[in-house]
Amino acid sequence: MSEKTIVITRFDPDRDEKPRKQEYTVPCEPNWKVLDAVNFIKDEIDATVSHRWSCRMAVCGSCGMMVNGQPKLTCKTSLDDYGDHIEIEPLANFPIVRDLVVDLDGFMDKFEAVKPWIIRAKEQAADVEDLNGKGTYSQTTEQLSAFKQFSMCINCMLCYSACPVVANEPEFLGPAAIALGHRYNMDSRDEGKEERNEIFRGEGTVFSCSYANECSEVCPKNVDPAAAVNQAKFEAVIDWAKGLVLPRGGA
Amino acid sequence: MAGPSHSESMAPPKPGRTRTAPPQMPSSWWGEKRIRTYLLFDATGILYFLIGFQAIRLTNALAAGPAAWKAAIESLSSPLYIAFHLLCLVSVVFVAVRFFRLFPKAQPPSIGPLKPPPRPVIHGMLYVVWIGITFGLGGILAGVFF
Numbered sequence: 001m002s003e004k005t006i007v008i009t010r011f012d013p014d015r016d017e018k019p020r021k022q023e024y025t026v027p028c029e030p031n032w033k034v035l036d037a038v039n040f041i042k043d044e045i046d047a048t049v050s051h052r053w054s055c056r057m058a059v060c061g062s063c064g065m066m067v068n069g070q071p072k073l074t075c076k077t078s079l080d081d082y083g084d085h086i087e088i089e090p091l092a093n094f095p096i097v098r099d100l101v102v103d104l105d106g107f108m109d110k111f112e113a114v115k116p117w118i119i120r121a122k123e124q125a126a127d128v129e130d131l132n133g134k135g136t137y138s139q140t141t142e143q144l145s146a147f148k149q150f151s152m153c154i155n156c157m158l159c160y161s162a163c164p165v166v167a168n169e170p171e172f173l174g175p176a177a178i179a180l181g182h183r184y185n186m187d188s189r190d191e192g193k194e195e196r197n198e199i200f201r202g203e204g205t206v207f208s209c210s211y212a213n214e215c216s217e218v219c220p221k222n223v224d225p226a227a228a229v230n231q232a233k234f235e236a237v238i239d240w241a242k243g244l245v246l247p248r249g250g251a
Numbered sequence: 252m253a254g255p256s257h258s259e260s261m262a263p264p265k266p267g268r269t270r271t272a273p274p275q276m277p278s279s280w281w282g283e284k285r286i287r288t289y290l291l292f293d294a295t296g297i298l299y300f301l302i303g304f305q306a307i308r309l310t311n312a313l314a315a316g317p318a319a320w321k322a323a324i325e326s327l328s329s330p331l332y333i334a335f336h337l338l339c340l341v342s343v344v345f346v347a348v349r350f351f352r353l354f355p356k357a358q359p360p361s362i363g364p365l366k367p368p369p370r371p372v373i374h375g376m377l378y379v380v381w382i383g384i385t386f387g388l389g390g391i392l393a394g395v396f397f
Contacts, residue, residue, distance in 0.1 A: 013270040070285055095271035103271050146360055164286045167276065186360065212289040213353055230357035238359075 004028050004079065006037055008049060009089040011096050019096060021087075022046075028079055035063050035074035038088060038100070051100040058220055061156030064091050065100055071161035073220040092161040093170070107157055110173050114181030114199060119192025137189040150183035150228050152221045159215035159225050171204045175215035175225035178206055182228040185235060197239040206233045292349055295342040302339055351377045 006026050011019040024041050035053055042049045053063040058076040065074050066089040068082060079086070094102035118137075159175035160166050166174050181200065185193045200206045209229045216226040281290060312323035326332065354377060355370035367373060390396050 009275075011272050013272075016272075019272050019275060069283055089275065092276070093274045095273055096275070097269060097271050162285050164289055167274075167280075167286075170274070210289075211353060211357070212286070212292075214285055214289060218285070224356065226353070227356040230353075231359055234357070234359045 001027050001029055003084070004037065004082075005085045006041065007085070007087045008038070008041065008100065009096075010049070010099050011090075013098060019090075030080075032079045033075050034065070034067055034072065034077045034079055034082075034086070034088065037079055037086075038065075038074065049100070050098045059154060061154035064156040064158050064161070065089065066092055066161065071158035071218045073156055073158065076220055091157055093163070093166045094157070094160065102157075104157075106170070107155075107160065107174075107177075110177040111155075111180065113173065114177050114184075115192055115196055116177075116180045116184060118184065118187060118190045119195065120189075121191045139188055143188040146188070147183045147186035150179050150186070150223060150225075153179060153183075153223045153225075154221055156220060158218045158220065162214040162218040164212050164214065165208055165210060169204060169208060172208045173199075173205045175209075175229060176223075178209075178232055179223060179225040179228035182232040182235075185232070193235070194239065197236045200232050200236040201240060206230075206236055209233070288349075292346065295346055298339050298342050301335070347381060351381070 004026050006024045007021050008024065009019050010016070010022045024045055026037050026040055026045070028037055028040075033056075035056065038049070038051055039053070042051065051063070051065070053075065054060040055062070056075045058073055061073070063074045064071060066072070066087075067074065067077055068087055069089075071091060074088075088100065090096045090100045090102045094104075094107070097103050153176055155176060157176065163172070163175055165172050178200070181196045184190050185196055206229055209226075211226060211230060213226045215229075216224045219225060280286075309320075309323055312319040327336075351374060355367075355373040358367045358373065360366070368376075
């Protein structure tokens, strides 16, 4: 067991004008994750500390926080990787609701904006027949592998905290939302590419990205949103050019 | 072109909603580890801006006649210029390596039936082209070809 000083950002919307820091001394067990230390503070030292967490196995994406200035999934980040003084802050680039809890509303709006669902022009008779055979809209392994990487996102929002464009331009659609939209564009069952590419060509979307690649550096699930955003740029331009050159937009 | 698709995103909270603190950005944001490499990459633009002035100066010297040109070329051998050019060389290598690292994954997964080669192959091809062009230009400047 070793004692570590954990500095946590505190903010009570009813009392505090602005966020402040509070220091805690925590007796840390070997192999603890950062989340274990925050949970210890909540359970044993100060029950008023607020933070989000759930699964403790890097699946739910709830426990993203800034650890010594870096966006981290705290259930996956070992305390042993840090010294005796650790600063834990809410995710950067998000409004703070309370302590380490950030406001997700804007993020959710962005997700909705990219239409993250399978869009079909119309249900086809062949699809209904297929239901009795191989299942609706069957897909080959190769077709799945085209987008599978981008479907592994757990919405932890670390990429938004790392992105210098989001920091500078909060309206930017952002890495995770664009990666999700791109994931559906790449899906062989989807027919909504044109609709999404029109969104991607809009203000504050893919062309705002300056390819800093920080989103991919911090992604705990190796989704590589920077690749998705930059592939989406190419697709959006091709789609636009098709509309100029080919009759009926190349449809 | 479509308008902003997400006008409400991360907008200030509306009346009646829980008061939030705005996103925090430390005063030392420029030194933050998570964006340091990116800022360094962007800062290289300053060097290219300065080297643009140098190109204008040399062009003006060329227009002014052989004596002015010779003086301008001789001035480039000063330690200050050599240091500046070494800094530019380091920055070009940094930008190129970063670009080559990121370029392969930005490629579309396919263009019609055509699929791009594996990322290490694209990576290697970029270096081969870079080295080839460098030697080609070096050869031209050294008078090897002409």
